[in-house]
Amino acid sequence: MSTKTIFIIILTVLLTIFLTVNTDPVDFDFLVATVAVSKLLVIGICVIIGFIIGFIVGRPKKTISSYDNEIERNQPVSTKKELSDEDRDYIS
Known part of the structure; x- marks a missing residue:
């Protein structure tokens, strides 16, 4: 197991323990209404x-560079530079 995986497991266990300990009802004020909701x-x-925002x-x-690749892919084929016969002979 990698260090990152072990860290995530430990963090998840600590969060689960924290949530199960805090089950008392609390008053939650939302705009004009007050509702008794569990701390959990x-x-x-x-x-x-928080996870979603993160x-x-x-x-x-x-x-x-990724934008350069998109621009190159969206160009018509006729504007792309073709190799001359001399260049092909030199490469091969």
Whole structure:
């Protein structure tokens, strides 16, 4: 197992223990309504929303070189430079 996998397992176990200990009802104020909700539910929803936001923000972004590849693929075939016979002879 890699270190990253072990770290994720330990973090998940600690989060599960934390959630199961905090099951008391709390008053949750949402705009104009007050609702009695379990701490487990409030913390769990916040963690899930945090993971989703972290995933979206942490995605790799497109680099300039990936845009170059898209531009090259979208060009018509006639504008691409073809090898001359002399160049083909030199390569082979």
